[in-house]
Amino acid sequence: xxxxxxxxxxxxxxxxxxAMTPYFSASFGNPSSVHRYGQVAEAAVDSxxxxxxxxxxxxxxxxxxxxxxxxxxxxxxxxxxxxxxxxTGAKWILTSRAEHPAVTKTLLHLEKYEGFLVxxxxxxxxxxxxxxxxxxxxxxxxxxxxxxxxxxxxxxINPIKEIAEICRANNILFHSDAVQxxxxxxxxxxxxxxxxxxxxxxxxxxxxxxGALYVRKGTPLVSHLTGGGQEFSLRAGTQNVPYIVGFAEAxxxxxxxxxxxxxxVRPLRDQIIGTVLEAIPDSRLTGHxxxxxxxxxxxxxxxxxxxxxxTLLDAAGFACSSGxxxxxxxxxxxxxxxxxxxxxxxxxxxxxxxxxxxTTPADVNSFLHILPELVERARKLK
Amino acid sequence: MSGGVDSxxxxxxxxxxxxxxxGMMLRLWSEPGxxxxxxxxTPDSMAQARRVAAKLEIPFYVIDAKNVFRxxxxxxxLDGYARGETPNPCLICNRQIRWTFLLDHAxxxxxxxxxxxxxxxxxxxxxxxQLLRAVDRSKDQSYVLHVLAQEKLAKALFPxxxxxxxxxxxxxxxxxxxxxxxxxxxxxxxxAGEDYRSFLQxxxxxxxxxxxxxxxxxxxxxxxxxxxxxxxxxxKGLGLASPVPLYVLGxxxxxxxxxxxxxxxxxxxELITRDVNWISGEAPKEPFRAEVKIRYTAKExxxxxxxxxxxxxxxxxxxxxxxxxAGQAAVFFQGDVLxxxxxIL
Numbered sequence: 001x002x003x004x005x006x007x008x009x010x011x012x013x014x015x016x017x018x019a020m021t022p023y024f025s026a027s028f029g030n031p032s033s034v035h036r037y038g039q040v041a042e043a044a045v046d047s048x049x050x051x052x053x054x055x056x057x058x059x060x061x062x063x064x065x066x067x068x069x070x071x072x073x074x075x076x077x078x079x080x081x082x083x084x085x086x087x088t089g090a091k092w093i094l095t096s097r098a099e100h101p102a103v104t105k106t107l108l109h110l111e112k113y114e115g116f117l118v119x120x121x122x123x124x125x126x127x128x129x130x131x132x133x134x135x136x137x138x139x140x141x142x143x144x145x146x147x148x149x150x151x152x153x154x155x156x157i158n159p160i161k162e163i164a165e166i167c168r169a170n171n172i173l174f175h176s177d178a179v180q181x182x183x184x185x186x187x188x189x190x191x192x193x194x195x196x197x198x199x200x201x202x203x204x205x206x207x208x209x210x211g212a213l214y215v216r217k218g219t220p221l222v223s224h225l226t227g228g229g230q231e232f233s234l235r236a237g238t239q240n241v242p243y244i245v246g247f248a249e250a251x252x253x254x255x256x257x258x259x260x261x262x263x264x265v266r267p268l269r270d271q272i273i274g275t276v277l278e279a280i281p282d283s284r285l286t287g288h289x290x291x292x293x294x295x296x297x298x299x300x301x302x303x304x305x306x307x308x309x310x311t312l313l314d315a316a317g318f319a320c321s322s323g324x325x326x327x328x329x330x331x332x333x334x335x336x337x338x339x340x341x342x343x344x345x346x347x348x349x350x351x352x353x354x355x356x357x358x359t360t361p362a363d364v365n366s367f368l369h370i371l372p373e374l375v376e377r378a379r380k381l382k
Numbered sequence: 383m384s385g386g387v388d389s390x391x392x393x394x395x396x397x398x399x400x401x402x403x404x405g406m407m408l409r410l411w412s413e414p415g416x417x418x419x420x421x422x423x424t425p426d427s428m429a430q431a432r433r434v435a436a437k438l439e440i441p442f443y444v445i446d447a448k449n450v451f452r453x454x455x456x457x458x459x460l461d462g463y464a465r466g467e468t469p470n471p472c473l474i475c476n477r478q479i480r481w482t483f484l485l486d487h488a489x490x491x492x493x494x495x496x497x498x499x500x501x502x503x504x505x506x507x508x509x510x511x512q513l514l515r516a517v518d519r520s521k522d523q524s525y526v527l528h529v530l531a532q533e534k535l536a537k538a539l540f541p542x543x544x545x546x547x548x549x550x551x552x553x554x555x556x557x558x559x560x561x562x563x564x565x566x567x568x569x570x571x572x573x574a575g576e577d578y579r580s581f582l583q584x585x586x587x588x589x590x591x592x593x594x595x596x597x598x599x600x601x602x603x604x605x606x607x608x609x610x611x612x613x614x615x616x617x618k619g620l621g622l623a624s625p626v627p628l629y630v631l632g633x634x635x636x637x638x639x640x641x642x643x644x645x646x647x648x649x650x651x652e653l654i655t656r657d658v659n660w661i662s663g664e665a666p667k668e669p670f671r672a673e674v675k676i677r678y679t680a681k682e683x684x685x686x687x688x689x690x691x692x693x694x695x696x697x698x699x700x701x702x703x704x705x706x707x708a709g710q711a712a713v714f715f716q717g718d719v720l721x722x723x724x725x726i727l
Contacts, residue, residue, distance in 0.1 A: 308487075311443040315404065315491040331446060377490045 002363045003319045006203075006295060006356035007152055007180060012246070013205040019249040020207070023242035031239050032228065041241050048248035055255045056197075056214055057188040064213045064231045065244050069179035069200025070102035072213035075224045075235065076175045076196040077106050077146055081116055083220035084143035084173065094137050094145045096121045096129040097339035098154075103146055103177055104335070116143075126288035127154045127340045131162040138166065144173045149181035149197075153323045153336045153352060154287030155296030157185065164193030173219060179203055179211075183254060184262055184294050195219050199251075201243070205357070206250030210243035265295040265355045268364045272297045272353055275368045280375050286323075286340065286350065295355040298323075300342055304349030304378045307331045312374040318367050323350040349378075383407050383442070385430030388499030388542055390559040391550050393438055395541040396497055404491060405435040405442040408484060410451045410475075411572040413584075434559055445487050447479060454478045456572060460586045463610040466635030467709025470526075470678070471570060473725075477529040485537060495539045502527055503543035503718075504535060511535035513661050513720040516543040525678050528713045528723030532663045582610050593638035595622065598631065598647060606640040609633045615648060615705035632708070649702030655695045655712050655724030662721075665689040672714040672721060674699070676706055687714050687721075695724055 023044060029037030031045050046060070053060040066072045077093070084090045093107055097120050110116040121133045129147045138145070145167050150157045160176055167174035175196040178187065183204040189197060195216045202208040215221055215234070227236025254261075276283055282302035301309070306322035313320050323334035333347030353367070383389045383405045397403045407428060428444060435442035455475045462469025480498065488496040501516035502524045511532055516522040530538070542550060554561045573581050582589060590608030597603060604622045606612065612620075616630040620642065629648045632641040653676070658665070666689055673682035674697055685699045697712055706726060713723035 305446065307444075307446065311445070312490060314441065314443070381486055381490055 001317050001319060002367060004353045004355065004359070004363070004367060005319050005321050006183075006359075007293075007352065007354035008321055009202045009208065010183070010205045010356055011358070012202075012207050013250060013253060015253060016206055016246045016249045020242040020246040023245055027241075029241075031241060032230065041239075044241055044245050045239050048244045051248040051252055052212060055187060055251055057190050058214060059217060061232060062215055062217055064215060064234050065239060065247065066211045066213055066235055067209060067240070068211040069177070069198050069203070070100075070211075071224075072179075072198035072200070072211045073100070073102040073146075073175075073177055074106050075213055075221070076198060076215070077103065077144060078110065078224055079221035079234070080144045080173050080175065080196065080219065081110055081114075082222040085116075086222070087220055088143075090141050090143035091115065092117045092119060092139065092142045094119050094121060094134065094142055096123050096147050096158075098123045098127045098129070098151055098156075098336045099146065099148055100152060100177055100179065103148070107146075121147075123339050125340055126291075127151050127156040127286070127336060128288055128291065129158050129163065131159055131166055134163050135166050138170050138172060142170075142172050144175060146175040146177065149176045149178040149192075150185060150293050151287065151336065152180040153334060153350070154298050154340065155293040156287040157181070157291045157293065159291075160192050160194065164195075167195075168193060180293065182251070184258065184265075186258075187255075189214055189216070196221075199247075201247040201250050204250050204254040207243055207246045210240055210247045212247060261357055262294045264357065265359065268355050268359060268361065269295055269297050271364055272368065276371065279368070279372045283375075284346070286337075286342070293354075296352070297354070298350065298352045300337070300346040301349035301351065301375055301378075302346050303382060304375060305331065305382065306348055306350050308381065309349070309351060309374060309378045312377060313371075316370055316374060318370070321352045321354075323347075323352065383431040383434065384499070385427040385434065385560065386499070387550065387554045387559065387561050388501070389431075390434045390438075390499070391553050391557075392497055392499040392541045393434070393440060394553065394557045394559065396539065397438055397440065399541075401495075403438070403440045403497075404488075404493065405431065405438075405440050406484065406488065407431050407442070407444050408447045408451075408479065409444055410447055410479070411456070413572075430560060437558060443491075445484065447483055450483055451475070451479055451572075456585075459570070460582070460589070462709045463582060463586070464589050464635065465709075466609050466633035468613055468707045469709040470711055472526050472678075473529055473711055476526050481530060481534045481538075485534065489537070495537050497539035497541060499542050500524075500527060500540055501543050501547075502540050504538055504540050510662060511538075514543070514718045515715065515720065518546040521547050524715075524720045525675055525711065525713050525723075528661070528711060528720055529659050530661065531659065532661070535661070579611055582608075591638055593640065595620065595640045595642055598641060598643050603628070603642065609635060609638060609640060612640055613705075614707040648704050650706050651699050651702050653697050653703075653706050653712060654690075654727045655697065656693055656727055658689075658693050658695045658722055658724035660722040666721075670716075670721075672716050675713045675715070676703060676726065677710050680705075682715060685714075693724065694727075695722075 027040045029041035031042035049060040049063050052063050107118045111118050123129050149160050164174050173195045176194045177198045179200045182199050197214040200211040223234045225236045284300050286298045286300050310322055323337050337347035393403050432442050455471045458474045459469050459471040485496050500523045501521040503514040505512045515524050551561050589610055592607050594602050595604040595606050612630050614630055626644055628642040631643045669688040672687045674685045675682050683699050685697045688696045708726050710726050711723050712726050714721040
């Protein structure tokens with residue numbers, strides 16, 4: 001099998017596993033305990049926090065560890081929405097139509113159950129949210145703006161810095177879901193200008209089950225998981241020490257090796273994009289050509305059942321994903337496909353191919369060798 | 383795979399026999415608002431099939447067939463009733479969906495064969511593929527597979543047919559697979575466990591027009607409330623006052639009349655079938671004797687089968703048969719071997 005679905009998840013780097021291991025049985029204490037077992041565990045969490053803070057260029061007490069990127073999104077959006085409403089009465093939340101479900105579902109929830117109002121910004125045909133669109137939509141009653149750093153389905157990188165400037169100028173909190181971006185893009189929160197930023201370890205060779213939220217000092221936030229006061233009383237629950245250690249180690253390695261990793265994947269991605277658009281009729285690239293994650297290639301094929309294409313690919317030994325796939329065999333084009341204006345006959349045929357450190361040129365060649373034939377088969381079976 | 387014991391054990395047996403097995407499931411039907419109640423492909427049964435595949439360590443894929451199923455099988459069902467017949471959509475499903483649509487997908491995945499959990503046997507003698515009844519006669523499902531052509535049989539595998547049901551259950555237990563089977567396949571899978579009449583009411587209400595009930599001599603004896611509500615041989619529920627019991631003999635969809643008569647009038651020695659399929663691929667030149675089933679659950683009856691012009695066959699029974707129903711299939715057996723079958727006119 002050839003794995004080409006790194007945007008879905010990544011294998012845990014052996015160095016990360018090694019860093020985590022001592023904290024399962026040897027140094028297993030609860031960081032909240034007074035005794036030395038607790039002290040050792042707390043030190044590990046603190047050290048992890050410092051590592052992450054240094055990479056993000058922020059203070060350690062601005063890092064909250066969570067269970068995953070989705071939880072970070074929930075904490076940021078809910079927490080800021082409640083806090084801002086309490087503080088200023090603001091009840092509008094602004095976001096784009098191309099966000100991850102962890103953001104959109106949370107907003108729909110807030111709308112339905114909590115009386116918030118959500119404005120959905122249109123994205124352009126590349127899925128990009130422009131600063132102008134944000135500028136137009138912002139008002140006095142806006143509590144939070146949430147726009148993702150990079151899109152998981154179509155790879156587009158948003159102009160976060162410019163959007164952050166607009167929010168800052170208008171005194172509005174700005175959250176960015178950086179879960180997909182973290183593996184390859186710079187994360188300096190001062191340069192980016194964000195007030196909150198979500199991360200999830202399993203996208204950058206860390207384990208599943210741990211994430212983090214950057215929260216700029218002074219950002220009002222109401223906690224989500226309440227209880228024992230951990231994580232500055234913003235996220236209760238005994239810290240998952242080994243996984244937090246793993247998160248930090250994985251992020252550290254990502255930061256150190258970023259340039260090499262980009263250099264490794266980018267040419268392979270470009271080869272895929274170039275070959276597919278040339279060799280397969282009725283195919284198009286989804287997402288922006290240039291402002292794009294370096295490991296991410298995504299396409300729409302006309303009159304193809306995306307789910308079926310994934311099945312054919314899997315049977316042929318290639319693991320990819322699709323914006324329109326569904327394990328229960330009930331495919332519909334995703335929201336993102338609709339947001340970028342794809343008609344149904346294109347939107348159902350999306351394919352996402354994402355590369356990683358272990359992807360070799362031989363992998364890419366064999367994939368490109370067989371893909372045209374499989375697209376053809378999928379079209380014939382329609 | 384369906385999540386049920388038969389297809390699960392079929393997969394396990396093939397894996398044991400050394401095949402590279404891939405599990406496939408079809409998403410066939412869901413009526414909006416009733417997604418959880420069709421018998422076949424609910425989210426639960428899908429999860430069950432997926433679990434079985436995981437236990438057997440085989441890949442598992444779900445193929446969406448909703449459109450083609452609706453256009454062929456469900457439409458066939460509705461059209462049959464509109465013509466005054468009692469259609470058997472499982473025949474079309476097997477031919478068009480399982481052994482065309484799904485088989486095409488299996489071949490696209492580079493499979494050499496497609497296997498199902500049908501209780502039936504396949505035998506190849508000098509390059510000719512034969513379809514045989516299952517060893518366990520009480521479970522035999524060869525009736526619905528009479529529609530298969532040689533080229534489809536060439537790609538088919540039926541591992542279950544060689545075993546009695548009790549042994550299938552034992553094999554399932556051995557592998558830790560679910561041992562419950564679906565209710566025996568007489569209710570149609572897309573009817574969501576309800577009566578077919580409600581389905582027709584919801585999907586083709588215009589078909590259920592009241593009309594006259596007549597005797598064979600043309601005498602009017604009452605009114606019916608829609609031909610599709612009645613089956614051949616039905617006695618109850620006719621709403622007729624009569625000194626002798628009256629049975630449904632037939633339907634005339636052109637005049638929208640229901641024909642009834644006495645028990646003596648009910649039986650018939652003869653039927654004609656259309657759309658005949660011969661398993662061997664060729665119609666026999668001479669008439670031949672066979673045991674004929676006129677319904678999935680019917681007992682075989684001795685008859686003389688005479689191939690006629692085009693796709694038609696005349697079947698003449700030794701003893702009169704009740705309930706010969708247009709739209710059902712008449713299937714011809716010689717011993718264990720299924721010779722062919724067609725749709726009763």
